[in-house]
Amino acid sequence: MHILTRPILEINLNHVLDNYNLLKSLAPKAIAAAVVKDDAYGLGAELVAAKLYQEANCRAFFVAHATEGALLRPLAPEAKIFVLQGIGEDSRELFVKHGLIPVISAPEMLEYWEKHPIKGVQPVIHIETGLNRLGFRETELAKLSPAQRKQFCMVMSHLACADASEHFMNQHQLQNFIRLKGQYFPDIPGSLSASDGVFLGADFQQDLVRLGAAMYGINTAPYRQNQMKNVVKVTAPVLQIADLPVGEFVGYSATYRANSPRKIAIVSIGYGDGIPRALSNVGKVFFKTDKIHEARIIGRISMDNVICDITDVPGVHVGDLAILIDDFYTIDDIARDSGTISYEIISNLGKNPRFVRQIIGA
Amino acid sequence: MHILTRPILEINLNHVLDNYNLLKSLAPKAIAAAVVKDDAYGLGAELVAAKLYQEANCRAFFVAHATEGALLRPLAPEAKIFVLQGIGEDSRELFVKHGLIPVISAPEMLEYWEKHPIKGVQPVIHIETGLNRLGFRETELAKLSPAQRKQFCMVMSHLACADASEHFMNQHQLQNFIRLKGQYFPDIPGSLSASDGVFLGADFQQDLVRLGAAMYGINTAPYRQNQMKNVVKVTAPVLQIADLPVGEFVGYSATYRANSPRKIAIVSIGYGDGIPRALSNVGKVFFKTDKIHEARIIGRISMDNVICDITDVPGVHVGDLAILIDDFYTIDDIARDSGTISYEIISNLGKNPRFVRQIIGA
Numbered sequence: 001m002h003i004l005t006r007p008i009l010e011i012n013l014n015h016v017l018d019n020y021n022l023l024k025s026l027a028p029k030a031i032a033a034a035v036v037k038d039d040a041y042g043l044g045a046e047l048v049a050a051k052l053y054q055e056a057n058c059r060a061f062f063v064a065h066a067t068e069g070a071l072l073r074p075l076a077p078e079a080k081i082f083v084l085q086g087i088g089e090d091s092r093e094l095f096v097k098h099g100l101i102p103v104i105s106a107p108e109m110l111e112y113w114e115k116h117p118i119k120g121v122q123p124v125i126h127i128e129t130g131l132n133r134l135g136f137r138e139t140e141l142a143k144l145s146p147a148q149r150k151q152f153c154m155v156m157s158h159l160a161c162a163d164a165s166e167h168f169m170n171q172h173q174l175q176n177f178i179r180l181k182g183q184y185f186p187d188i189p190g191s192l193s194a195s196d197g198v199f200l201g202a203d204f205q206q207d208l209v210r211l212g213a214a215m216y217g218i219n220t221a222p223y224r225q226n227q228m229k230n231v232v233k234v235t236a237p238v239l240q241i242a243d244l245p246v247g248e249f250v251g252y253s254a255t256y257r258a259n260s261p262r263k264i265a266i267v268s269i270g271y272g273d274g275i276p277r278a279l280s281n282v283g284k285v286f287f288k289t290d291k292i293h294e295a296r297i298i299g300r301i302s303m304d305n306v307i308c309d310i311t312d313v314p315g316v317h318v319g320d321l322a323i324l325i326d327d328f329y330t331i332d333d334i335a336r337d338s339g340t341i342s343y344e345i346i347s348n349l350g351k352n353p354r355f356v357r358q359i360i361g362a
Numbered sequence: 363m364h365i366l367t368r369p370i371l372e373i374n375l376n377h378v379l380d381n382y383n384l385l386k387s388l389a390p391k392a393i394a395a396a397v398v399k400d401d402a403y404g405l406g407a408e409l410v411a412a413k414l415y416q417e418a419n420c421r422a423f424f425v426a427h428a429t430e431g432a433l434l435r436p437l438a439p440e441a442k443i444f445v446l447q448g449i450g451e452d453s454r455e456l457f458v459k460h461g462l463i464p465v466i467s468a469p470e471m472l473e474y475w476e477k478h479p480i481k482g483v484q485p486v487i488h489i490e491t492g493l494n495r496l497g498f499r500e501t502e503l504a505k506l507s508p509a510q511r512k513q514f515c516m517v518m519s520h521l522a523c524a525d526a527s528e529h530f531m532n533q534h535q536l537q538n539f540i541r542l543k544g545q546y547f548p549d550i551p552g553s554l555s556a557s558d559g560v561f562l563g564a565d566f567q568q569d570l571v572r573l574g575a576a577m578y579g580i581n582t583a584p585y586r587q588n589q590m591k592n593v594v595k596v597t598a599p600v601l602q603i604a605d606l607p608v609g610e611f612v613g614y615s616a617t618y619r620a621n622s623p624r625k626i627a628i629v630s631i632g633y634g635d636g637i638p639r640a641l642s643n644v645g646k647v648f649f650k651t652d653k654i655h656e657a658r659i660i661g662r663i664s665m666d667n668v669i670c671d672i673t674d675v676p677g678v679h680v681g682d683l684a685i686l687i688d689d690f691y692t693i694d695d696i697a698r699d700s701g702t703i704s705y706e707i708i709s710n711l712g713k714n715p716r717f718v719r720q721i722i723g724a
Contacts, residue, residue, distance in 0.1 A: 001470060002450075002451055003449075003450040003451055003470060003471055003474040004450045004451060004452045005427065005428070005447045005448055005449065005450040005452060005453050006427060006429070006447075006450075006452050006453060037634070037665065037666065038634035038665055038666070038714070038716075039714075039715075041634075041665075064634070064665070064666040064716070065367065065368060065666075065716040066367070067368070067715065067716045068716060084666065085367045085368075085601065085630050085666060086367055086601065087365075087367065088364075088365040088366045088367040088368075088599070088681075089364055089365055089366060090366045090367060090368045090718065091367050091368060105601065105602060106601060106602035106603075106680060108363060108365060108602075108680040108681070109365055109601070109602075109680075112365040128604070130610075130611065131612075131613065131614075132604070132606060132610055132611065132612040132613070132626065132661070132669070133612075133613060133628055133661075133664065133667055133669060134601060134602055134628055134667065135602075137604055137605075160611065160613065160614055160615065160616050161614070161615055161616055163615075164615070167616075169611065169616055237450070239447065239448065239467065239468060239471070239496060240467060240468035240470075240471075240496055240497075241468075242490070242494070242499055243499075244494060248492075248494055249492065249494065249522065249531070250493075250494040250495075251493065251494070251495060251522065252493075252522055252523070253522065253523055253525075253526070254522055254523055254529075254531055264494065266495055266496055268447050271705075271706045271709065272399070272400035272403075272426070272709045274710070277702055277703065277706045278701075278702070299494070299495075302495065303399065303400055303403075303426070303705060303709060304399065304400070304426040304427075304446065304447060305495055305496065307494070307495060318468060318470040318471075319450075319470070339640075340639055340640070341639065343633075343665060344633045344639045347633065347634045347665060348636070348710050348713075351710075351713035351714070352400070352401075352713070353401075353429065354400075354426070354427040354429045354430060356452065
């Protein structure tokens with residue numbers, strides 16, 4: 001018997017690399033940029049960027065904030081690093097110091113840029129095609145002078161519904177993009193798609209694709225089987241096993257009551273580690289012997305512990321590792337069971353330093 | 363006009379200190395220990411511990427994992443640091459190196475401890491009184507020899523329903539605790555309550571209270587007005603303002619449609635910063651002029667952006683700060699609106715390094 005206390009997060013960089021290469025092969029005419037914002041969706045931007053820079057010759061990265069770009073620069077000295085949230089007074093210094101490229105999405109930010117340009121840097125312009133998030137609207141594009149339009153190195157937009165291949169918004173946004181690019185930016189490269197858009201075909205891939213979620217194993221084309229390799233595994237040790245007599249309650253606010261004698265295991269992981277509290281009384285963990293056994297989560301998930309029902313799971317001992325995420329129960333599965341999307345799961349998951357981190361392929 | 367891009371997290375350590383002192387005054391006979399697990403619920407364990415150690419003479423801290431205790435030791439050289447998840451092969455070294463005190467909650471862990479004791483360290487024993495999470499069950503206590511029982515420095519348990527003052531579980535657990543302590547550990551100090559238990563009166567306070575949530579401003583006695591000071595404020599700059607014509611959709615999966623002409627603001631914060639995605643189409647942000655204006659969140663929250671409806675909010679400009687959390691809309695409010703508890707909100711909130719962190723009272 002082993003006595004263990006810490007949850008374990010395994011990140012497989014070889015699978016990130018394989019996913020990147022597969023996605024790249026699906027968009028052979030486009031530059032394959034890697035999206036590593038939000039610390040590579042929580043999985044470790046520096047690890048992911050170094051891997052792709054060294055082993056896949058990736059030379060274009062997207063981050064959300066300049067602070068994130070600054071961390072990448074030492075690992076990717078010759079890469080283009082694009083900053084999606086753009087540039088402002090609170091970040092300009094980092095652009096200068098680390099040679100970052102701002103994505104400019106509004107006239108006010110462009111005005112700021114034109115007053116405080118950075119020598120040798122051509123920004124990206126973000127145009128709005130239907131998501132109604134960031135980007136120049138057509139009325140704003142019409143006000144730009146020819147000289148203003150010439151200062152950009154690329155034009156980009158972003159799809160709203162690319163994870164639904166037949167959604168009318170996809171064609172709507174593509175036509176808007178083609179029309180606006182043709183009218184205002186005919187001579188520079190265009191970028192429309194993130195990884196979900198790659199699966200929509202060559203029209204959507206344009207000159208550069210921004211590979212994020214699918215690279216991390218998320219099925220961004222949920223209308224068909226996932227082609228990506230799973231990148232994330234999470235396990236945590238059983239701290240204790242106990243019999244639960246009839247009538248006993250479990251966890252905060254006593255939301256579970258034993259109506260028959262149960263056997264429970266207390267597992268050393270909780271919402272403080274990014275396991276969504278929404279899985280209380282509905283989620284499941286797994287134990288692997290000769291086969292995979294399912295144990296229902298009972299009671300409320302607490303900050304540091306999950307309690308599960310192992311009445312029908314044979315041979316569980318203190319110190320055994322309960323499985324929270326694995327190839328057979330991926331981030332897509334845990335997201336579905338907790339009523340959110342995979343992106344939110346991993347972006348909360350990777351952040352707690354008390355995980356034992358096991359990096360494969362670093 | 364200011365052009366800004368980064369979200370801002372303000373943490374008021376003076377308010378943490380005030381809350382600690384108020385809670386301490388409510389339990390005058392008990393030692394007031396500070397719970398700083400999970401990086402002080404995401405707000406910064408090192409900052410909080412240093413503040414309480416230096417300015418409130420706090421000499422007892424609780425963490426979940428030894429890794430967390432290790433970070434505290436340099437800041438609190440003479441404090442007792444208790445580790446709730448206990449000790450195991452994956453953490454013993456840290457206990458030795460940093461003089462941490464394990465909380466032992468199961469016979470298997472006790473067996474490990476007795477085989478690998480640490481000289482000069484007396485562990486805490488955790489006993490189960492009704493939460494059915496960690497702790498020795500009565501049948502397990504009965505098997506301990508008198509010598510085994512004598513090795514502990516304290517006996518602790520944890521309440522399931524202390525945030526509901528009239529809940530039958532409170533008396534049930536108190537009576538169990540008194541009975542088991544009297545029978546097995548009559549001569550050592552006892553600890554039963556976290557901050558919610560403090561409000562249940564002297565019986566529940568025993569010899570040591572473990573102050574966590576309420577210290578961070580959470581109302582752990584929601585059956586009455588919050589007596590705690592708010593510790594957390596979150597703001598984020600408006601990156602863009604746009605008119606939204608009738609028929610336009612907003613955000614991923616086009617879940618919002620404008621049925622009348624709207625005006626929207628795109629705010630530079632998202633679930634990647636810990637703002638729960640569950641607030642999509644239901645949450646709100648605020649703008650402060652001479653008074654406080656409310657702007658409904660529309661469409662899905664994305665990793666880096668929140669979109670809100672400012673049609674009826676006068677005078678919002680690019681660069682203005684939208685308010686996500688403040689004294690008038692606290693972590694309790696945002697938790698309620700997103701269908702979870704305040705603890706989960708702050709434990710996800712504090713972790714993203716792209717926040718500008720403003721620490722008051724450091």
